[in-house]
Amino acid sequence: MELFAARNIVKRYANHTALDDVSISISQQSVFGLLGPNGAGKTSLIRIMNQITGPDSGELFFAGEKLNQQHISQIGYLPEERGLYKKMEVGEHALYLAQLKGMKRPEAMKKLKVWFEKFEMTSWWKKKVEELSKGMQQKVQFIVTVLHEPRLLILDEPFSGFDPINANIIKNELLRLKANGSTVLLSTHNMASVEELCDEIALLNRSKKIIEGSVSAIRKSFRTNTYEVEFRGNLLGFTNALWAGAQLLEQEQVEDVCKVKVKLLANTTTNDLLQAVMRVSEVQGLREIVPTMNDIFIAKVNE
Amino acid sequence: MNKIFLIIQREYLTRVKKKSFIIMTLLGPLLISSTMILPVWLATRDHAEEQKIEVVDESFLFRDSIPPNKNIKFTYTTASLDKVQEDFYKTDFTAVLYVPSNIITGGGTVKLFYKEQPGVVTEEYIKTSIEEMIYNFKLQKNNVDLKTIRNAQTSISLITEKIAKNGSTERTSTSMQMGVGLVLGLLIYLFIFLYGAQVMRGVIEEKTSRIVEVIISSVRPFELMMGKIVGVALVGLTQFLLWLILTFSIYTAAQTALFSGIKAEAVQKELVKEQVFRKGANLEALKMDKPGKHTAGAYEALDTFGSIDFVSIVACFLFYFLAGYLMYAALFAAVGAAVDSETDVQQFMLPITIPLVLSFVMAQTIIKEPNSSLAFWFSIMPLTSPVIMMVRLPFGVPWPELALSMSLLVLGFVFTTWLASRIYRTGILMYGKKASYKELWKWLFYKG
Numbered sequence: 181m182e183l184f185a186a187r188n189i190v191k192r193y194a195n196h197t198a199l200d201d202v203s204i205s206i207s208q209q210s211v212f213g214l215l216g217p218n219g220a221g222k223t224s225l226i227r228i229m230n231q232i233t234g235p236d237s238g239e240l241f242f243a244g245e246k247l248n249q250q251h252i253s254q255i256g257y258l259p260e261e262r263g264l265y266k267k268m269e270v271g272e273h274a275l276y277l278a279q280l281k282g283m284k285r286p287e288a289m290k291k292l293k294v295w296f297e298k299f300e301m302t303s304w305w306k307k308k309v310e311e312l313s314k315g316m317q318q319k320v321q322f323i324v325t326v327l328h329e330p331r332l333l334i335l336d337e338p339f340s341g342f343d344p345i346n347a348n349i350i351k352n353e354l355l356r357l358k359a360n361g362s363t364v365l366l367s368t369h370n371m372a373s374v375e376e377l378c379d380e381i382a383l384l385n386r387s388k389k390i391i392e393g394s395v396s397a398i399r400k401s402f403r404t405n406t407y408e409v410e411f412r413g414n415l416l417g418f419t420n421a422l423w424a425g426a427q428l429l430e431q432e433q434v435e436d437v438c439k440v441k442v443k444l445l446a447n448t449t450t451n452d453l454l455q456a457v458m459r460v461s462e463v464q465g466l467r468e469i470v471p472t473m474n475d476i477f478i479a480k481v482n483e
Numbered sequence: 484m485n486k487i488f489l490i491i492q493r494e495y496l497t498r499v500k501k502k503s504f505i506i507m508t509l510l511g512p513l514l515i516s517s518t519m520i521l522p523v524w525l526a527t528r529d530h531a532e533e534q535k536i537e538v539v540d541e542s543f544l545f546r547d548s549i550p551p552n553k554n555i556k557f558t559y560t561t562a563s564l565d566k567v568q569e570d571f572y573k574t575d576f577t578a579v580l581y582v583p584s585n586i587i588t589g590g591g592t593v594k595l596f597y598k599e600q601p602g603v604v605t606e607e608y609i610k611t612s613i614e615e616m617i618y619n620f621k622l623q624k625n626n627v628d629l630k631t632i633r634n635a636q637t638s639i640s641l642i643t644e645k646i647a648k649n650g651s652t653e654r655t656s657t658s659m660q661m662g663v664g665l666v667l668g669l670l671i672y673l674f675i676f677l678y679g680a681q682v683m684r685g686v687i688e689e690k691t692s693r694i695v696e697v698i699i700s701s702v703r704p705f706e707l708m709m710g711k712i713v714g715v716a717l718v719g720l721t722q723f724l725l726w727l728i729l730t731f732s733i734y735t736a737a738q739t740a741l742f743s744g745i746k747a748e749a750v751q752k753e754l755v756k757e758q759v760f761r762k763g764a765n766l767e768a769l770k771m772d773k774p775g776k777h778t779a780g781a782y783e784a785l786d787t788f789g790s791i792d793f794v795s796i797v798a799c800f801l802f803y804f805l806a807g808y809l810m811y812a813a814l815f816a817a818v819g820a821a822v823d824s825e826t827d828v829q830q831f832m833l834p835i836t837i838p839l840v841l842s843f844v845m846a847q848t849i850i851k852e853p854n855s856s857l858a859f860w861f862s863i864m865p866l867t868s869p870v871i872m873m874v875r876l877p878f879g880v881p882w883p884e885l886a887l888s889m890s891l892l893v894l895g896f897v898f899t900t901w902l903a904s905r906i907y908r909t910g911i912l913m914y915g916k917k918a919s920y921k922e923l924w925k926w927l928f929y930k931g
Contacts, residue, residue: 265694277701
């Protein structure tokens, strides 16, 4: 089921077009990756989704309804450029932001206590924000983003500023939230986390959407028929054995074990390859090299 | 509506809890009341010291004739100055007054020797007493009748009265009206500057700390801006009110503590007398302990205090105070949104400060001619009316003019708020870019 949809969004500023006819569709209870190089229009789209700015044309839908002010309390937004009032006390600040999202003070208090205990930060409650480290502030921001249990979470670079341990905690929280029914839009440059977390993605480049779909389908569609073969034996013999059906891309030898990357040419199967090389060497492993999101990102953006 | 209330509450509470606010709130009244109390206290302290003065009069003109007052007593001796000086510390005289023999012919110097420095009042009293006695003596010597001279000296007091259309008259005092007008105008000017700048700083803080994007995903930029403006206004009103209450209580407390036994009125009288004395007014008034012409003038001014219609002035003051602030604060907020740090505000501050400073400078001229056409135009234009109209008000302003000025100010406020909110909502999301006037102009027409 579709939770959020943007159809044919156009946003122009004085000198440039930030979004040119961009459409996305986010399914319920999924993690949607919004990718793209700097300046591609991600932040513009995210701000439109949060009703911070409006599109010049195009329509937005939340759970089937036209997006309106009532939906604000059902969306949690963690912007990329985020901060807190430095002079406020942490607890008071968290309560303030929760109330702005429409929560009642006692309810917000109760939930905050739970989260603060979970993240082992109860002792911060009375501290001033400026006394916290950047990572600690990020934790507070993450909590207030998810506190009101929004149906849609919009997270812009949520892992920046976290050490690997805390980044992992946040990752696990996201997966738990998704399991509990939340939908997440994730905008990040960290492609490893995209592969790990995202079900579907959209790639923006120069104000246009250039790819969309599920991560596994996209990776499959970018296969280049390249395989990695590991074997014991003579590299020269192996190369000769390849004959016309495959092309050697890379080679690497550690002691007597060789690792090579070969690209199979048309009509050649992995079985053909194996038959050819088995005669001259002892094959230890064969696996297909599926391009990573990183490779795809770089390849598509540079096109 | 609920959210804007939350914002107002936060803006108000964080500012009121600040140390600088608390210190300013306490220091202000202390300063104000001490400038009111100190001169009075010093004056009464001076009078409290008894002066017993031994007079060595070589001219033989003043024997037993310098008029004493309740603090200064004179004793006359025939002993020589040297002898008196020698014995000075054996006696309980506080000072020795020496009058040389050639005092009438001129060139002689009257000297006052003391153990402890006498106050300026004592000195002035002795000086004017002797001067007047010599003056009288010279008149007599030249066969001029003292009474003729006295009769020739005339002092008139000018009372200004306003005749209203219905024929009733009302006593006014121009100096009092000028005073009230200027003080109220100055208050509005200061309030707009101080608290407008606070709004601007608040916006810049939200921008630089990057909290703003989190907030405006929950509330509209307009609500955030108005919440801040109203919150800061309440802080200003709180401070103003506390200053009034604290100044009054400190003043009253200090009065009872320092001058217990002396009625406040008496203290006030002493002060007026003191001022009259300093100005070198005629001694007669002091001797008789009756208000002299200056004193009378001051009392008249106090009497006419009641002639100014205070209820409507206070009502108008509150209106111009708030509407003027709201109009300017919106502009200050827009400037805050357009820049990235406080060091960049200069270029945008100019259009805001010019009308404000201009109106304050104009106030000094307009107060002298409150019904000129210059005064009229400046009190109608929204950017200058909050200060200028306050200056004019105590002199009486026809109500159609007042109504026109007020409605234009409300329009001005609506317009600047509209203008500011357009710049604000775009500006707060622009990081790391210094805007130009051309860009601000474009922001006005961006679609929400």
